[in-house]
Amino acid sequence: MSLSRWLAPGLLLLLGACNTLPTIVPDMARKPPTVQVEGAAGPLTKAQSQAVLDRLKASGKPTSIFDRHLAFEEAVTGTPLVTGNKVTLLVDGPNTYKAMFAAIQAARDHINLETYILEDDDVGQQFANALIVKQRAGVQVNVMYDSVGTLGTKKEFFQQLRDAGIRTLEYNPVNPLTAKAGWDVNERDHRKLLVVDGRTAFLGGINISSVYEGGSFSKRSGRSTRTDGKDDALPWRDTHLQIDGPVVADLQRLFLETWAQQKGEPLPSRKYFPDLPKVGDDVVRAIGSSPKDPYSLIYATLISAIDSAESEILITNAYFVPDPQLMAALKAAVARGVKVSLVLPSKTDSGLVFHAGRASYTELLEAGVRLYERKGALLHSKTALIDGVWSTIGSTNLDWRSFLHNLEVNAVILGPTFGRQLKVLFDRDLAESSEITLEAWNHRGIGPRVRETLSKAWEYWL
Known part of the structure; x- marks a missing residue:
């Protein structure tokens, strides 16, 4: 869900102006960009990229697409990927909640939950009840939630958790008097993480x-949602992952580090880092990003994968407001013969983001990027599949907010087995979508054009 659902952009701009404005990193600057990939110690130059390819050639073995993506992935981040994991693809709310409740019920030591939105509704109360039961059974439960994302949640909801012994932490409170780790209302915790x-x-x-109670591939629908001035009852279409195995330690570390940075009360001693044996064959990297980082590692990794693409780029994203470098990377991929297809929303919970993203359609269509809009659902998914072997799923939207202002978390999964699963899911969404052609787009009315122009002016803040 977009931040603009909760705060009017004007209020956000006013509050943000009370602090020093965030620095726009070079890859997000409003100027014709030089496409480059960020490495662990700075940009990967063309020479460094070529060195990766030369190293592959020097091995004397045939190089597959998987080998290339593996090599570039390691070069960008500077750390090895984690093997021995089992990754399960979860589609929409009902399947995801079922798996999450099963894991919560099976917990024996601790539960760490970090989320942007935690609503006081039927689903929220189900989670609260399940967590309270485990806390009373001796399992330590720690809950971190974003202040803006929970503006509509009653204080009594969180008090019931605390009364049961659950540790809670409000990330970056809107009220500066309650902030313990400095105050920047524009910095939000957009992660959705359960360990x-x-x-x-x-x-x-x-x-x-x-809103996730209905599946998006069925006739059931979710809560009525205001979209483009119409009251449409639409199911929410989203994607989640369950991960078991050694890489979970990296995700656990992200939670604990964020808790400490926000100066949450000390957590009770638990076995937060147990021994994690191999449980599967999936190769995974957990990637967290923060506005305090020199640049978004998730963004850098995505640009690297796009620049390394040889055959196909398939992206599904809820809030698509691309910066100049992402635009350049997508267009360059098409120019070298890569098929690039994007599934984007036809309806949204954020009109400003929706129209700001559409402002880029003409340039992308003219470059040969194929654009589709998902019908029959409110698209909230954030996935990418490149060359059938490089996959990512997480909380990161393809907009300025996710890359500059939010804490986000994604998983990158390398390998054709998971890639085939994500391709099947992409094709299912594609079957529920309508293609936007350049001819039809050029004949849109003056109203949409005006909304696009006005909304794009806010893209940095959306």
């Missing part, structure tokens, strides 16, 4: 809310 016993983790785009 159970340090062994199982869930991440993706799904918040804790009753």
Whole structure:
């Protein structure tokens, strides 16, 4: 869900102006960009990129697409990927909540939950009740929630958790008098992360809310949502992951580090980092990003994968407001013969983001990027699949807010087995979508054009 759902952009701009404005990193600057990939110690130059390819050639073995993506992935981040994991693809709220509740019920030591939105509705109360039961059974439960994302949640909801012994932490409170770690209302925790016993983790785009009660590939629908001036009852379409295995330790570390940075009360001693044996064959990297980082590692990794693409780029994203470098990377991929297809929303909970993103359609269509809009659902998914072997799912939207202002978390999964699963899901969304052609787009009315122009002026803040 977009921040603009909760705060009017004018209020956000006013509050943000009370602090020093965030620095726009070079790859987000409003100027014709030089496409480059950020490495662990700075940009990967063309020479460094070529060195990766030369190293592959020097091995004397045939190089597959997977080998290339593996090599570039390691070069960008500077750390090895984690093997021995089991990744389960979860589609929409009902399937995801079922898996999460099963893991919560099976917890024996601790539960760490970090979320942007935690609503006081039927689904929120189900989570509260399940967590309270485990806390009273001796399992330590720690809950971190974003202040803006929970503006509509009653204080009594969180008080019931605290009364049961659950540790809670409000991330970056809107009220500066209650902030413990400095105050910047524009910096938000957009992550959706659940870690159970340090062994199982869930991440993706799904918040804790009753809007996810209906599946998007069925006739059932979710809560009525105001979209483009119409009251449409639409199911929410989203994607999540369950991950078991050694990489869960990296996700656990992200939670604990954020808790400490926000100066949350000391957590009770638990076995937060148990021994994690191999449980599967999936190769995974957990990537967290923060506005305090020199640049978004998630963004850098995505640009690297796009620049390394040889055959196909398939992206599904809820809030698509691309910066100049992402635009350049997508267009360059098409120019070298890569098929680039994007599934984007036809309806949204944020009109400003929706129209700001559409302002880029003409340039992308003219470059040969194929654009589709998902019908029959409110698209909230954030996934990418490149060359059938490089996949990512997480909380990160393709907009300025996610790359500059939010804490986000994604998983990158390398390998054709998971890639095939994500391709099937992409094709299912594609079947529910309508293609936007350049001819039809050029004939849109003056109203949409005006909304696009006005909305794009806010893209940095949306």
